[in-house]
Amino acid sequence: MNRPSTRTTLQGVVVSIPAPGSRYATIRLSGDRSTIPALLPSGLSLTLTPGARVLLDMVGRLPIIRGGAS
Amino acid sequence: MQTALGGPRASLGLSEGDIDALIHDGDLEVDYEVTVCDVNDNPVQDITADVDDGAVSWTGGADLQRSVDLTISRDLAWDFDRVRPTLLLTSPLLGIRDVPFHLGVFLLTRPKLIVNDAVYLVDPTRSAQAAQCKGWDKLRLLRTPMARSWSTLWSESGQTSTVGAEARRLLAAAGWTGGISIDPRADAVELTEPYVWPLDGQGTSWLRALIDIVKAGGMDSPWVNEVGSLIIEPLRPTAERATEWVLDAGDALRTIVSPQRARSQDFSEQPNAWYFMAQNWPRPVVEGDGLYYPPKNTSSGPASIAARRREVWNASPMLDAATQEALVAQGDAAREADMRALAVRDISVYALPLLGHRDLFEVRDPEFGAPVRALATAWRQPLRPSPGQSETTITVEEEVA
Numbered sequence: 001m002n003r004p005s006t007r008t009t010l011q012g013v014v015v016s017i018p019a020p021g022s023r024y025a026t027i028r029l030s031g032d033r034s035t036i037p038a039l040l041p042s043g044l045s046l047t048l049t050p051g052a053r054v055l056l057d058m059v060g061r062l063p064i065i066r067g068g069a070s
Numbered sequence: 071m072q073t074a075l076g077g078p079r080a081s082l083g084l085s086e087g088d089i090d091a092l093i094h095d096g097d098l099e100v101d102y103e104v105t106v107c108d109v110n111d112n113p114v115q116d117i118t119a120d121v122d123d124g125a126v127s128w129t130g131g132a133d134l135q136r137s138v139d140l141t142i143s144r145d146l147a148w149d150f151d152r153v154r155p156t157l158l159l160t161s162p163l164l165g166i167r168d169v170p171f172h173l174g175v176f177l178l179t180r181p182k183l184i185v186n187d188a189v190y191l192v193d194p195t196r197s198a199q200a201a202q203c204k205g206w207d208k209l210r211l212l213r214t215p216m217a218r219s220w221s222t223l224w225s226e227s228g229q230t231s232t233v234g235a236e237a238r239r240l241l242a243a244a245g246w247t248g249g250i251s252i253d254p255r256a257d258a259v260e261l262t263e264p265y266v267w268p269l270d271g272q273g274t275s276w277l278r279a280l281i282d283i284v285k286a287g288g289m290d291s292p293w294v295n296e297v298g299s300l301i302i303e304p305l306r307p308t309a310e311r312a313t314e315w316v317l318d319a320g321d322a323l324r325t326i327v328s329p330q331r332a333r334s335q336d337f338s339e340q341p342n343a344w345y346f347m348a349q350n351w352p353r354p355v356v357e358g359d360g361l362y363y364p365p366k367n368t369s370s371g372p373a374s375i376a377a378r379r380r381e382v383w384n385a386s387p388m389l390d391a392a393t394q395e396a397l398v399a400q401g402d403a404a405r406e407a408d409m410r411a412l413a414v415r416d417i418s419v420y421a422l423p424l425l426g427h428r429d430l431f432e433v434r435d436p437e438f439g440a441p442v443r444a445l446a447t448a449w450r451q452p453l454r455p456s457p458g459q460s461e462t463t464i465t466v467e468e469e470v471a
Binding site for chain 1: 268
């Protein structure tokens, strides 16, 4: 009944960035029409803008933005 | 204390004594009807005349718990039509006739056409063709890939949500039709962090996401009841429940237990110590905050630390839990299941066509020692019982005292 923790790397595009200091950005994953929240490491919100491509790590049930994609 | 009136028996309109008499007094007659239902599970057409035989099975712990096998001699919209088999209970002694006991609502799949000319030669009114079908309960409708990502609402977007609200939102998006019953306690568990199922090529289904959400709130896996309604409710330890049935193999006059029964006991993979960690926990986990150590099994039974002279820890500690309370509830349930799975009994009974979801038994069998409480993990109920033959087969897991 228990499952191991999942860790997968995904690619996405930033749709919107909340106010500085907020923890979550809204991301559209590659090939997907829906959007999801992703956890924003502190400090990163200052450098990301909507339209930026990002890499995300799935940690448990939450994607965490790891940095910009090329 | 025993109460047989729980679950699907509540709608029978019979008393506790009636049910006891029905099972034990030997004049129970069982017939069946099979009805096609619309997408809201309302009956629209009786197809009993075209159903030759069948059986309904229930398996606790499976994602799809109810299934049906039917032999049917008419064409249906396979994998769309909902089919509801119902037992009709008659007892001349009790003065009841054709009291309906529903066994579930199913989507039929995998028709296998069988031609048997001998059937037609023996009885020209019967079709020589029959289809053997397997059917699954309506959670099958949710066991399809979402083909999109899905996330629960999250508080920093200005939207706070609860386990109950998220379950309803997901069911609406997945197109669920028919009844939904969500325990009010699910609406009290708030999800403060978002839960995300990305489109990642793994074909994550609506059902997988729904199970994750309700388990995050410390609820039991969703299941579908005998009339096709989806049920979400908290895990309820069996210790807090009254037994629903007494099976007494030692009572020669009134027993309904078949002479052949089995008990198996393999504890080699059984843990006697447990730890549980919440995945997706917003902070580093420490005991009491994302980490939970339930009491060890120090001395109870052959799998205990005392008997094996070592600690055997559980192999799957990660749980999806939104709160420490949910983590503890799931951890305790997993521990209880591990403790209970020590001994399994296979029992056939002559007349017990009244089983539901996770029925709790007291099994008295002198051949296997003292009476035990035992939780049903599976049962199979034929639609057309053979008179005098054992009918219902039940698998139960003994509870460790």
